[in-house]
Amino acid sequence: MRCILFYAKFLIKEDEMLDFLVSPIAINPWLIISIALIYALINLRYRHHFLLRWIHFIPTLLHEFGHALFCQLTGGKVEDIVIVTSRHERRETRRTGFAVTTTRGNFNQFMTVLGGYLFPPLMLIAGILCLQYSYPVIFWTLLIIVFSYYFLKTSRKWLPLIITIVLATFIYFLTAHPQYQYELMNDIIYQLITSVLLADTLLSSLTITAVYFKEHHPDWDGALLGRMTRLPVFIYYLLFIAVHLGALYVAIQLII
Numbered sequence: 001m002r003c004i005l006f007y008a009k010f011l012i013k014e015d016e017m018l019d020f021l022v023s024p025i026a027i028n029p030w031l032i033i034s035i036a037l038i039y040a041l042i043n044l045r046y047r048h049h050f051l052l053r054w055i056h057f058i059p060t061l062l063h064e065f066g067h068a069l070f071c072q073l074t075g076g077k078v079e080d081i082v083i084v085t086s087r088h089e090r091r092e093t094r095r096t097g098f099a100v101t102t103t104r105g106n107f108n109q110f111m112t113v114l115g116g117y118l119f120p121p122l123m124l125i126a127g128i129l130c131l132q133y134s135y136p137v138i139f140w141t142l143l144i145i146v147f148s149y150y151f152l153k154t155s156r157k158w159l160p161l162i163i164t165i166v167l168a169t170f171i172y173f174l175t176a177h178p179q180y181q182y183e184l185m186n187d188i189i190y191q192l193i194t195s196v197l198l199a200d201t202l203l204s205s206l207t208i209t210a211v212y213f214k215e216h217h218p219d220w221d222g223a224l225l226g227r228m229t230r231l232p233v234f235i236y237y238l239l240f241i242a243v244h245l246g247a248l249y250v251a252i253q254l255i256i
């Protein structure tokens with residue numbers, strides 16, 4: 001009898017969690033845009049702040065996952081994915097993360113480098129479309145796949161392990177609350193992530209512009225692509241800017 005009761009409670013919890021993932025989200029366009037603008041402005045002023053480094057985890061992970069995904073899809077091998085959280089290491093290496101890959105041939109190498117700046121804008125559009133068509137579970141699934149892949153590949157297991165423990169604890173306590181709180185948390189968390197991705201798309205555009213026109217960094221993705229193809233770096237600058245600004249425009253149009 002106890003087993004039956006336990007199983008029944010388990011099924012109820014599963015149904016509640018499923019409702020949390022698939023329940024339609026009430027879109028608040030100006031909330032998303034306002035949070036994105038505030039986050040972008042704070043990021044420009046306090047770029048290396050401890051909290052911002054953690055919030056920036058998602059955009060950085062998506063960027064590095066883009067490298068890894070394009071590498072594997074075109075025949076390469078991914079050895080490691082690292083998200084740099086140390087302020088000292090970030091300043092020394094001038095990187096927020098990196099993917100260690102083994103490429104096979106010029107095309108594989110080209111696609112690996114190209115994927116970094118293309119994937120986050122695509123995820124932004126995917127997130128907004130899932131909002132529009134009331135399928136948030138698709139976006140949650142994509143994020144889970146990205147995070148799981150990162151967990152498997154990274155050599156620095158402590159960071160994803162901490163995040164997993166925090167998320168598991170959060171989900172555990174959520175199961176003790178009524179259904180309406182699932183929907184509330186679904187709305188808030190989803191729109192916060194969307195806001196961060198929206199802001200990061202803008203910030204990445206500014207970063208790409210600064211790197212190309214001011215810093216002339218020889219190791220940014222556009223410069224690497226230019227050396228590989230012997231084409232002007234400006235072409236790749238325009239490509240990345242077009243993708244980011246295009247994603248921003250489409251996202252805002254869909255939200256509003």
